[in-house]
Amino acid sequence: MRTQGSGTGISRREFGKLAGVAGLALGVSPAALRTAFADEMVDSAEIISGKASGMIVHNADLGVMETPLTLLRDHDHTPKDVLFNRLHYPHQGDAAWYATTAAPDMPDWTIRIDGLVQRPRTVSLSDLAGMDQVKRVSVMQCAGNGRSFYAAREKVGGGQWKNGGMGNVEWEGVPLRQFLEDQMLLPADSAHWLTAEGWDQPATPEGSDFAKSYEMDDPALDNAILALKMNGEPIPAVHGGPVRLIIPGFYGNMNVKFLTTLLLDAEQSASAFQRVGYRMPLGPVEPGQFEANDYTIYNSVPTYGHKIKSVIFSPLPDDSPKAGPVEITGVAFNDGQAAITSVDVSADGGGTWKAATISPAESPWAWYRWSANAMLASGSNVLMCRATDALGRTQPMDGLTRWNPRGYEWNGVDRVEITV
Amino acid sequence: MRSLACFLALTGLTLSVSFAAAQNRFDLPAGPGRDLVYGHCQTCHDLQSVVDSAGIRRGAWDAFLDNMKDYGLRISDDQRARILDYLATYMGPEAPPAPPVAEAVAAADGAQIYADTCIACHQEDGRGKPDEFPPFAGNSDLFLSPDFPATVVLNGIAGPIEVEGAAFDNEMPPFDFLSDDEIAAVIAYVRSEWGNDALRPSGFADVTADEVAALRAKPMASDEVHALRASLK
Numbered sequence: 215m216r217t218q219g220s221g222t223g224i225s226r227r228e229f230g231k232l233a234g235v236a237g238l239a240l241g242v243s244p245a246a247l248r249t250a251f252a253d254e255m256v257d258s259a260e261i262i263s264g265k266a267s268g269m270i271v272h273n274a275d276l277g278v279m280e281t282p283l284t285l286l287r288d289h290d291h292t293p294k295d296v297l298f299n300r301l302h303y304p305h306q307g308d309a310a311w312y313a314t315t316a317a318p319d320m321p322d323w324t325i326r327i328d329g330l331v332q333r334p335r336t337v338s339l340s341d342l343a344g345m346d347q348v349k350r351v352s353v354m355q356c357a358g359n360g361r362s363f364y365a366a367r368e369k370v371g372g373g374q375w376k377n378g379g380m381g382n383v384e385w386e387g388v389p390l391r392q393f394l395e396d397q398m399l400l401p402a403d404s405a406h407w408l409t410a411e412g413w414d415q416p417a418t419p420e421g422s423d424f425a426k427s428y429e430m431d432d433p434a435l436d437n438a439i440l441a442l443k444m445n446g447e448p449i450p451a452v453h454g455g456p457v458r459l460i461i462p463g464f465y466g467n468m469n470v471k472f473l474t475t476l477l478l479d480a481e482q483s484a485s486a487f488q489r490v491g492y493r494m495p496l497g498p499v500e501p502g503q504f505e506a507n508d509y510t511i512y513n514s515v516p517t518y519g520h521k522i523k524s525v526i527f528s529p530l531p532d533d534s535p536k537a538g539p540v541e542i543t544g545v546a547f548n549d550g551q552a553a554i555t556s557v558d559v560s561a562d563g564g565g566t567w568k569a570a571t572i573s574p575a576e577s578p579w580a581w582y583r584w585s586a587n588a589m590l591a592s593g594s595n596v597l598m599c600r601a602t603d604a605l606g607r608t609q610p611m612d613g614l615t616r617w618n619p620r621g622y623e624w625n626g627v628d629r630v631e632i633t634v
Numbered sequence: 635m636r637s638l639a640c641f642l643a644l645t646g647l648t649l650s651v652s653f654a655a656a657q658n659r660f661d662l663p664a665g666p667g668r669d670l671v672y673g674h675c676q677t678c679h680d681l682q683s684v685v686d687s688a689g690i691r692r693g694a695w696d697a698f699l700d701n702m703k704d705y706g707l708r709i710s711d712d713q714r715a716r717i718l719d720y721l722a723t724y725m726g727p728e729a730p731p732a733p734p735v736a737e738a739v740a741a742a743d744g745a746q747i748y749a750d751t752c753i754a755c756h757q758e759d760g761r762g763k764p765d766e767f768p769p770f771a772g773n774s775d776l777f778l779s780p781d782f783p784a785t786v787v788l789n790g791i792a793g794p795i796e797v798e799g800a801a802f803d804n805e806m807p808p809f810d811f812l813s814d815d816e817i818a819a820v821i822a823y824v825r826s827e828w829g830n831d832a833l834r835p836s837g838f839a840d841v842t843a844d845e846v847a848a849l850r851a852k853p854m855a856s857d858e859v860h861a862l863r864a865s866l867k
Contacts, residue, residue, distance in 0.1 A: 273679055369687075
């Protein structure tokens with residue numbers, strides 16, 4: 215269903231006038247800009263078969279979409295029809311099979327384990343299904359979630375994600391370390407890195423194949439699984455089935471979809487997605503002084519574990535709350551290395567804070583639900599939340615201090631403005 | 635790791651869902667280099683990512699293009715420089731200049747339009763890319779009817795086709811940002827290059843700009859173009 219995107223009343227025919235008069239001022243919201251350029255937008259349900267209607271689409275051809283918080287907040291485990299999605303290459307031609315939330319029917323799928331090992335192996339899907347399985351409930355979050363908020367300092371190119379590029383998901387599969395041990399690969403002492411590769415390929419051979427590398431002794435791998443199920447059923451194709459490497463607590467891109475290959479190697483992958491993309495500078499950087507192509511493996515680190523974060527789920531402006539008592543609710547999570555110990559909530563833009571009540575999480579990597587009572591006054595109310603964990607890690611009051619030219623790992627104190 | 639595709643083809647395993655890529659239409663401000671953006675970027679994705687990034691600095695657009703290279707963007711250094719100038723000027727933090735006043739335009743140059751617009755998929759040698767983009771060299775579709783190629787350029791085409799024995803299943807977006815003159819010129823060019831003259835039926839006339847204008851007035855869906863092709867075969 216094509217819907218008219220007419221929110222601002224600017225048709226693309228009138229765009230020339232808009233551009234001439236107002237320019238592409240940074241103050242213009244992405245949605246208004248888009249409406250100025252395109253007068254109709256394809257709905258999410260038309261892009262990926264089985265996805266809910268009304269998802270916020272960032273890139274139709276790559277199936278990139280985020281979940282409106284009004285859909286996200288209703289579920290303990292984010293269902294496949296509303297879970298955000300990010301693919302790296304177009305789902306066209308022979309890649310059309312993964313443009314669906316249905317599970318792939320590929321019983322002959324295999325995974326090759328190779329590299330600096332004396333005994334390379336190939337393992338079939340049925341071999342994997344016959345091994346002991348464990349469950350991991352973990353937040354899956356795009357590294358770019360919240361990118362649009364960096365625009366308050368300087369806009370960052372790419373999909374303008376708000377807070378909906380995340381979900382709380384139950385995965386089930388074979389524990390990675392035990393699996394590697396059982397294969398009796400006889401790896402070389404120098405095999406310090408594990409690289410995961412998926413089936414998907416760049417649009418042209420000149421592009422870089424998507425791959426992710428992890429240090430073999432990273433404790434996060436102790437909890438990693440070769441996942442075969444998501445929310446109790448075979449993993450939907452669009453979410454990486456039939457096999458996805460899940461490293462609980464790690465940003466989305468680190469959880470390689472359509473897993474075909476595991477390499478044990480002395481070096482990390484040469485893929486641009488490992489060495490340039492999906493990285494964070496080692497220290498603060500200034501807009502204009504450090505660009506998105508300035509990343510090296512020496513001045514930056516991959517977007518591994520989730521930075522501690524909390525997000526307000528209600529009330530949202532769409533809820534049109536009335537003045538008076540209100541329950542503020544939301545979620546909080548981190549990389550799973552320590553429990554979330556407090557979430558502080560403010561209803562007056564940071565003037566006063568009170569501790570929220572936190573419900574126990576299902577696992578170290580799952581999100582915690584929290585709630586706090588507050589009063590909404592007539593006029594403008596600025597709601598804020600800030601999580602802290604047992605290691606003392608907390609969210610920056612000003613997330614813009616972590617500005618980076620690829621717009622990753624936003625974890626500034628969340629801020630929702632409600633006008634009553 | 636695409637051996638799986640071959641495997642699927644060999645076993646005849648059919649996959650239940652094949653969602654055609656859903657492209658949105660975005661019109662960018664007129665300016666030099668805009669058509670290069672239309673021609674090259676939409677090979678893989680619609681222009682939402684460009685529009686959503688509007689307002690970033692030249693240096694950020696420069697890095698953006700490097701990033702796209704990692705995704706598989708193929709452009710020459712000259713094209714890259716022209717695309718960067720366009721993005722920095724018309725999609726940068728400053729208000730873009732007023733659209734250029736229409737000047738006496740030189741006659742459309744089919745070879746130049748091909749190099750700027752078609753080459754990303756159909757390649758410099760007109761041979762396309764196996765399994766991805768059909769060739770023009772030796773492609774008898776060019777002479778299915780005087781109008782057919784212009785209909786494809788204006789409306790795009792989607793669906794499985796076979797060209798000179800090779801199968802393709804992809805989607806070409808509309809290139810209707812090209813003017814009537816430009817479409818007529820590039821089709822005349824493609825019909826005469828790479829030995830295609832030899833395929834030309836005797837007395838076969840090239841499409842004129844006026845005829846392109848008439849086709850433009852009757853837009854078609856990309857799957858209707860696919861059906862039209864079948865009916866002409």
